[in-house]
Amino acid sequence: MASRKMLDDPALDARLTFIRRQSGLDPRAALFVLSPVTSAEIGDFVRSLQEALYEPAIEYYTNHSKRVRRKRNRHSQANVSYQLPLTTIGSTSAQRPLRPEGWTVRYEYKMACFAEFRGEDDIALKHYHDAYSALHIMLGSTAILPPRTKRWAEAKVLADCISVKICKLYLYNNEHAMALAHHSSHMRLFSDLSRGWGIGEETFEFWSWLARQHRVFAELLEQGTRSTLKIPTHLPSPGVASQTQETQRGSLEVEAMRALGLNPTQALQHPGFYYYMAARCTENRRDRYLRALENESSHHASPGFVNERKVDHLSIVLELYTRAYELFKKYSTSSSQSQGRLTLWIAYLIAQTYYESGKFEMAVRFFERIAKTYRREQWDALLRPLLSTWYRCAQHLGDMELSVQLLLEIIGHGPQDDQDDPESLEEDLLAVLKSTVPSSDQVLTVDLTESGPLLDTSAVFWKSHVNVDQAAAFQITLTAPEIISLASLPFTSLLVQFSGDLPSITVQHTAPESDADVSSLQKIDLGDLSTSSSDNEDKDKDIKANLRWRPGDTLILCGNLTSSVPSNMTVSKLVLTLKEGNWNIDLPLHPNSRRSGTIPYPRWLGSLSPVRFIPVHRDNYSFVVVRHRPHVVKVSLSSEGPAYLGEEFPIVIDVTNADDRELDIVVDILLQPTEIEEADNFISVDEERSSSLIKGVEFGVLPPGVNMNKTLYLACSGAVGDRVIDISVQSRSMASVSPTTPVTPQSPSQVADTGETLRTLVVPTVDPITATHHVTYRRSTKPSPGLGDLDTFEGDYWDDAGEAHVVTTMTSVGPSGIFVEGLKLLREDGTYAKVNESTVDQDEDEFLTEWHTGDEFCDQCRISLARLDEPLGGGYIPGPGTYEVSWRRLLPNNQKGSLAKTRFSLPPLKPPSDGLIALLNVPNTAKLHQTIPLQLTIRNGHPTKSANIILQLEPDAVTDGFVVAGIRNGRLPILLPGGEEIIKWNLIPIECGWVKVPKIKVMNRRPPPPSAHGQAHDVEGEGEIVEVVDVRWDGRPEQSVRTSVDVARKSVEVPKVEMHPSDAAQFAAVVLVLP
């Protein structure tokens, strides 16, 4: 029928109608025929089917619901009247009709189902809840539902089913907390009921039921998570305090409640937990069952018990645990790097179950894996039950090696809290050793270094460093724990291994002669051990000790280690050997290990009687560093006083080999960079020169006691200050270059025997000579050329603007004298200044002598200045020359140092400028009654202002010693800027001696500039007084304030003329008149 060609068959309609009629289908209702569709189209087909059916289905179930609701309402109205008779009848008859409560449950359940079919989850949930609570009431009364009847059993199962439905509907709605709350309240309610029914917590029925509940819930969650269910995370809300404010707002009350905390019983977890719970319950179930089995007689009739007997509890447990394990693994985020502890815990339970079910090999495999983590994290409490189960597995498997190993580990961990007596484990071990033979003759090595060691050990060295061939004392302490007895374990020997080439030593057991001899502390001397004694290793030391430890006993092995090569010496391993029958067991011990939970507590046995220990307060007590003996090299540096700038300052480095070995000496010299400005320093040794580092200056091989020196030259320039030199003297022992001792392959790589001696030298550097300058300026006496003078346009025309006198004082300031070999003034004539003459040029030989500290040398030099065309930048004319002093340092042994040169340039010049000035020129001497000329040059140096000069000669009637011929009082033509006027007088002296020249007053009749000074002179009303300068005594300091202290006033030979405008009026030139 469902083929393509049938679709076109004319008989199709008739046939379909027939089918409809036959099936009693409504003509409106749809009839679906599965048409031949490809698998790709099947989805569409199903969807169309659903679309077509959805509406009618909803309608259908709605109608059903309505019908049921009508029935229920009718029933509940009839309830009151029918209740009593029904109860009486129901109690007697076995096949009684349903009670009204029963009907309620029935209708509610139906309505819930229909609502669920309609997809109305909320309504379904409500009806399920009603059904559930009605059912709970029914089950709560033994009168309504007597326990252990068929209907009771049905009701119980129904309640469980409804509970699951409710949980599921909650989860649909993402209400995890409600779902879990319902789940737990269901379990709680029915636990209470179960107690009433006589299937309380002591019965396997109860646990079976509880396990089922957990399992169903877990499966539900698992199904849910496969689709859209998300397991919530219960992270604490950030900041409890901040959330309290929200509660005050009171808006989101539910949120706030959640923020404050949550009900742990309502925190949904991933399904693994519920599988785990189910497994635990099943374990309990088995437990109860086994207990029931013991008193079987009372129970055997019960059908439940018969049923229980068929159940393989362990495989159920195993299945549940395995599922839990997988889920825990899936949900653990603590990824691959370590196996999760939760999964380990489940794995442990699985292993226990395997053990219970007799699959010992599986169990052992699990235990091996689990124990690793527990050992590493030192959870002894967890390890102990694990080990004991493991041990029992090993016993069952007959694996004697494993048994022995585990027993030793258990002993290492100590007894469980109190149940074992301290000797039982030891007895167990001995029993195993005596009763069995090992599977092979090979030595069994039981490595307990990861887990708890049998003995507390500590290896302590007294010193942290020793030199080569020097003995290092050590003590190895082996202490038995106090909580467990090892006294009867038959240890036969103890092997002590050291690092490197040191020979190992075996201590043999020897029984004490009598028990009275045995003290709790034994000290055994192992003697001196050294790397060089390895040849006579076969020399049997035959060390014996009592290798039996009673609780708390201590064995101390002491001795000295010596190494001929630098290395780290340590006790690398201790191996206890235990022999019993065919058993031969090696127990390696770490030289420094403690039982977990105790702090390593290194101590040194100070004395044996009384026993006294010295605590070792050192971190690296467990090894000793062997080093070469330090080289004894003496280094002395000698130099004379401070270095002078410019010279090559000799520093003698003297190296003495004070050791008893031949040493190869190499010196590195580093000149530290300085922060001194313009410092250009370098050092030189032999032919090497460097401004920073000279490396590898060979001093050669020095035999013991030999010394050698080299001279290092330090040359400094720039400013004074300290120069720092680091000198590193490296010595290398010649013995280690060609080692005489054969190097065994396992010895550490040869450490070169080197030493280094460091010296730092600070060389103060000073100037040998300092120079000071004093400058005075003189005005030109030459008449200035006219403005149009053609000569001034010549290239070599020197527009004379006066002279500068420079007095230079050089002082030898160095602490040791110098010998001056040459002193020159190097001329560097410039545009505006040139050196006219200098005293240095004249008598050179006189000053080429030794200059000692404080000696001074003075030079005068005249510099001719040219008129400035324009003001200079900075205002200074550079000094037109440089003094160069060539000198050698005077060394203490009458020798002279290297030739050095020091230069001082002439100071920069700044000639003062004049405004309006009057220069008085008069001869120094005159003869009585013979005419001398007096000449006054008035020069207007002002750049812009012209001058209106009034001249006044004021002969003094009383004191005048001259007769004057010339102008007495007059006015000069206006003097233009740059102009000059010369006025001449003739004087005839009429007195002998120092005679004053008549006073000449020069006034400039122009309104004075409105300055404070000008105001003062305004009193005279005439105008500004012009300064009159006697050119014979002309000399001015620089205009600008030169604060330099180097103006040595005492050396100035020219009388200082301090011109002050107010003095100018009183100025009077003096002439010596001779008879």
Next chain:
Amino acid sequence: MAPQLRLNAVAFVSPQNHPILIRTFEQPRQDELKYHYIAHTSLDVIDERIQAATASKSTDCYLGLLYVEDVAVYGYMTPLKVKIIIALELSDSIVRDADVVAIFKALHTAYRRSVANPFLRLNVPTENVTDHSILVSAGNSRWQAFRKRVDEIGRASYGFVPSPLFLVTSKIQ
């Protein structure tokens, strides 16, 4: 609403996940091993929480409810990474975080005071100050005070409603 939090067990775990001290207060005393396992397995969840906390840059010591078995397990990590785990008896009521934090603070203080004991470091090599084994040894049976302090807090949770104030004053004595 003042729910009485019944403290069943307390565990202190060192930063290297070695147990420092595990005390159980359940009456009658039974199944102490169970709490060892609970403490150990909680470390997994704590690791998870720490990762989450570092991701969200949270500096809160309180790690919240770790998981629920037949007890509710809560975790706390001190700034120096010592983990404190407590097991509270299940009761069908909301456990306020503030109450749990108060218990943790009290336990943390107890631990801090015990580690501050200068005699813990007696005879220990002086350079060894950062060695965690000292912290672990604080839980050793030789040091009674720590146990006493923890037990006192445990008893307090059994006997009284734990108000933070009470816990603090009980330690100051």
